[in-house]
Structures are given as structure tokens and as C-alpha cells.
Amino acid sequence: MAHDDYIPMHARVAEITDETPTEKTFTLEFVEDELPFRPGQFCTISVLGAGEAPFCIASSPARSDAIQVTVRRYPQGTVTSALHELAVGDYVGVRGPMGNGFPLEEFTGRDILVVAGGIGLPAVRASILYLLEHRSAYRNVTLLYGARTPADRVYNDDLAQWEQSPEIVCRQTVDMKDEADDWDGHVGLITTLFEPLDMDGPQTTAIIVGPAVMYPFVVAECRQKGITDENMYFSLEAQMKCGVGKCGHCAMKDKYVCLDGPVFTYAQMREMQEY
Amino acid sequence: MAEPTAYVLKAEDLRPAVERLFELGEEVIAPTAPAPGDVFYRPVQGVDEIEFEFGNALVSPVQFLMPAKEVLFEYELRPGQPPEITPPEPPSERILFGIRPCDIAAIECLDQFFIEREPVDTLYEQRRQRTTLIALACAEPAADTCFCSCCEGTGPVAESGYDVQLSLVGEVYLVEFATEKGERIRQQWQDLLEPATEELFAAREAQLRYMIENLFEPDSNxxxxxxxxxxxxxxxxxxxxxxxxxxxxxxxxxxxxxxxxYDVMDVPYDESRGARIRRMDSxxxxxxxxxxxxxxxxxxxxxxxxxxxxxxxxxxxxxxxxxxxxxxxxxxxxxxxxxxxxxxxxxxxxxxxxxxxx
Known part of the structure; x- marks a missing residue:
């Protein structure tokens, strides 16, 4: 990490974007330091007095003097609530980068399938941006994004751009919609986006982030398409306190999600999940 | 750990020897018995405060290396500018006296976890580097709940992990100095010590065998x-x-x-000042x-x-x-x-x- 131990770097809130009623994206500019990171790595953000919590870095790794994180506010979450109260110009503390990230450089020459459910999209946004910035190194890049309702969708600008882009196949769905919703796209669970895809399974690496309930169904679809468990990469969530593999909260079997993860292949997860 | 050098200290010379530890000008932490039967490791000012006849303390002396609660930094929020963050003062040198072998073994585990295994926990490491460990081997089980004999050599005599180890064998202590920190103590005690004999080691070994075979409940397996x-x-x-x-x-x-x-949390002192702490968790x-x-x-x-x-x-x-x-x-x-x-x-x-x- 850039800073030893528990001392956070200062960052200024430069921009706040309302994504949904419960999700905001914060652009944080570092005061003195930089934070070079890999896609899929995370950092902790402190609102001093409220505490500290881990968040995936959602911005492109091309920029290290500022990062973006998207935060869903949970009623019981003291840190997420405090973050949502911040205004542009306020300061937060940042520690990181933490964790392993997605080994995107190992995926060169392959088809990439990104599957994001709900608030999982921020965790893969850095990877999507990286893939697009290094587009020639990869074959087909496909994004499947599912949200609960049209109102729960984040990164509407990005998604609109990706839908138009010849460089990425972007398929979206919502689980359900109301009469009032202005949504003429696909309706159905994220798994329904797999069926029409023409994929070269053995040549494909999948990046999958979403709520845990989604995983078994997505794994089944990926296997159906011929993607091996070793080529399915997940970013796991766990309760984390220290972010440096010591406090014990995120331990799963013999792995620390914060240190050995948060990215694991499904082959690894099969060994870990029971604990 | 270097090969320990071994000496003999007469049992009656233990108190004078411990008294000299205070001359080093470091904090001395040792077992005390504020009430009969209640043993606590605490900072002491003199040898008279120390309890020498004890089994072990309910709260392990590892609390001085990994405290139940610890400030990671203090902060002060300042309008219009980044908060001021103040890390804790570096720890001072200290001597932990009278540590039982099981707790020495525990400290070896903590060293491995917090120092050897990356990333290093510098708060622990700083304390550890400034701490001298003087072990007191058990000449009998410290309590009827002890089962170190089942735990691969964690007791009742320490195999490693100490700077100095004292083992009571009959009327004398076998004193082993294992590190540079221990060597410092050896120089303090020099005129009280005589070189240890093979026979003394053999006697301790026999005593250890007897304890393991006869005095512990061996059913933990x-x-x-x-x-x-x-x-x-x-x-x-x-x-x-x-x-x-x-x-x-x-x-x-x-x-x-x-x-x-452990858990990590913020503890505000008032509107603008507070501390981030870590606290033992389970x-x-x-x-x-x-x-x-x-x-x-x-x-x-x-x-x-x-x-x-x-x-x-x-x-x-x-x-x-x-x-x-x-x-x-x-x-x-x-x-x-x-x-x-x-x-x-x-x-x-x-x-x-x-x-x-x-």
C-alpha cells in the first residue's frame, strides 16, 4: 500500500453523481498522494468519526490522482450513510489499493464476458474501461448487466455509450418494471441474457460480480456455454475491517478476502465456500 | 534464535537478580497478586510488588503486545482543509518478566502472524522489538486446566521464543539466554551466575518427562x-x-x-476530535x-x-x-x-x- 498501516491518505470530494435514490458516485481527488491500482482492487474510505469501509474502485486505472467509487446507502451502514451526507469540497480518508484485482493481462487474446448484477457493476467498471482502453489485446468483449428495476440502474451514461460502441457488446435487463417505467429494453433475470449469445466458451474468460444469490445461476449458464470454473472470476464481498489480512473478519477457509482476494476463480471458491 | 547459553542461578538469588532489572531503566511488567489467588501482569516499580508463587494469570501477558484496545491514530477535523491525523507515540522499551511457556509459544504465533506474514503490522512489531521476554518455566502444571503437554512442545518448558528462560530445578534455576536482548540481562546478572552443567539439563529433562507423564491430564489429544x-x-x-x-x-x-x-472503529471525543481504534473481537x-x-x-x-x-x-x-x-x-x-x-x-x-x- 502507498501508506503504512492504518493512516489514510487525504482525498477531496471533487464531484458527486446521484446514480439512483440510494447510490451515489464520488470522485475523490488525492491531496498529496497518488493511488496506482489494478482493475478489481479496492480501497477503504474513511469518514472520520463515522468509520471506514471497503469499496471497489470504479474508475479507470489510467488515472491515479483521483478515483471514483459508487456507494449504496444502507440504513444500518454508518459509513455508507455518512458518505451520502458529504458535499463537494469535503475530505475523506483513503487507504489502498487493497486486494489482488482481476488479472486482465493474463486474459489477452481471449473473449471476455463481464456479468454484473445490480451494485456489482461498479466492481467491474474499472475492468470494462481497462478492456476498452486496451481493446486490441482482447477478442470479443461482452457485458451483461442486470438490475432489479429500471430505477436501480447505475452508470446510465456509460451504458448508453457502450450500447452504441462497436467495441463492446452490451446487453441489459431488468428483473421487473412498472407501467410507469420508461424502459423498452429486456425484462427478465440476468440469466436470460445468456441464451441468445453466440460464444466460444473454452476461449472465454468470465468476470462476474453481483449479489451472491445470482452466482449459482450464472455459474450454471457459464458452464452451459463451455466456460471452465478456472476461467470464471468473481469478486467476493465480505465483512472487512482492516483490509490488510489481520483482523480476521473476511477470512473464508484459509483465505483472507481482503488480501488473497477479493477476486477468486470459481474453482477456488468451490473450496472456500463451506466456511 | 541463537543457541542458548546456560547458567545456574541459586534460587535465593532470584529476587536480587530481578531487582537489577529495574536498573536498566525500562518498564518492568511482572505477575502481581493484588488479592490472594488473583494474578495480573502489571507494570511494577520494584521487586516487592512481584508475585513469584503463581500458576498463571487469567489474562495473558500477550495483552502488552496486542492490547485489548489500541489507538491507531487520533484525528482533528478542520473546516475547509484535510483533517489532521496524529499517529500514536512509539512504544518504550520494556521487560516482561515471569512469562509462562504457553504464553511464550503464543507470542511466537503472534510474531509469525503479525511480523513474518506480510504485510507487517508495524504497531505490533514496534512493541515486540522493544520487549524483552523473561520466561519462567513451569516446574509443575500451573493449574489443573493446563494441557500444554498435548500441544507440540508449547510447555511446560519453552523450547524457543524467549530471550531469557528460568527453570527451577531443585534448589537452583537453570537460566538460558537466547538472544542479544537476553545477553544484556546476562551481563546484569553476571556475578550471580555460574555455568550450567550437563547434569542440570538432564535433571530438568527428567523433571519435564515426569510432569508430562504424571501430572497433566493427557486426554486432549x-x-x-x-x-x-x-x-x-x-x-x-x-x-x-x-x-x-x-x-x-x-x-x-x-x-x-x-x-x-479485532474490530476497527472510530471513537469521537467531541464534534471535531476523536480516535480510530482497534479493539479485540471474537x-x-x-x-x-x-x-x-x-x-x-x-x-x-x-x-x-x-x-x-x-x-x-x-x-x-x-x-x-x-x-x-x-x-x-x-x-x-x-x-x-x-x-x-x-x-x-x-x-x-x-x-x-x-x-x-x-
């Missing part, structure tokens, strides 16, 4: 439990049985000298794995009992601590509101399904 946990060969009913007797109070892990888990508590979403990864006593046993006994974790997560100090037996201290846990783990059913 940790090794067999470790094999079962490592091989994931435990009857699932065993976890339910252990869980049924667990009150989720966390006392076992709070008192365990090997347990390292995987036996229901909320230990609770996420902001409300999801709890290990929601039942049984699932937490299994995790606790896995973390302490599985070979997977051996590497991270250089030992299994139990040194046989027996504190969990004393603390448990139920009947599930580590030896009982081991027994239930070892029990095959058929036997349990009958």
Missing part, C-alpha cells in the same frame, strides 16, 4: 483432532453439539493468547461477519464453533502462525460458560459418528 479437522473428517453433529453448549459470549477467544481478531459473536447489507456469513453457534476449530486446528492455518492456534494454556476451559473448552472440543471432534449415536 490435540493431534488427532487436528488430523480430523484438516481432513474435514468431523461428524457434522459434533459442531451442533459444541454449538448447543456455546453462549456466543466470546470469552474463550478474548482470553485466548493466540486469538488475534468470531464466536453473532455479529462478527455481519455486512452492511445485514447478511451474516456464520449465523449459527454451530457454524461459528466449526470456524473457530478450523481456524485453530486446521493445517491450513499452521503456516500463518508457525503453530496450531492452541498452546494449551487452558484459559478457555476456565472462561467457558458451557463446558466446551478446547480439550472438550477436541474430544467431540474426535468422536466418530457411530460412537456419538450410541
Amino acid at each position: 490435540l493431534a488427532a483432532a487436528i488430523r480430523r479437522v484438516t481432513g474435514d473428517n468431523v461428524d457434522p453433529e459434533a459442531w451442533e453439539e459444541i454449538g448447543a453448549d456455546c453462549y456466543s459470549c466470546g470469552a474463550c477467544s478474548y482470553l485466548c493468547p493466540v486469538c488475534t481478531c 468470531c464466536r459473536l453473532g455479529g462478527f461477519t455481519r455486512e452492511a447489507t445485514g447478511h451474516i456469513a456464520r449465523p449459527t453457534e454451530a457454524s461459528r464453533a466449526r470456524w473457530y476449530a478450523y481456524h485453530k486446528l486446521s493445517h491450513d492455518y499452521h503456516e500463518q502462525r508457525s503453530n496450531y492456534g492452541c498452546v494449551g494454556c487452558g484459559r478457555c476451559i476456565i472462561a467457558c460458560l458451557g463446558q466446551i473448552g478446547m480439550p472438550t472440543v477436541c474430544k467431540l471432534i474426535r468422536q466418530p459418528q457411530a460412537e456419538r449415536a450410541s
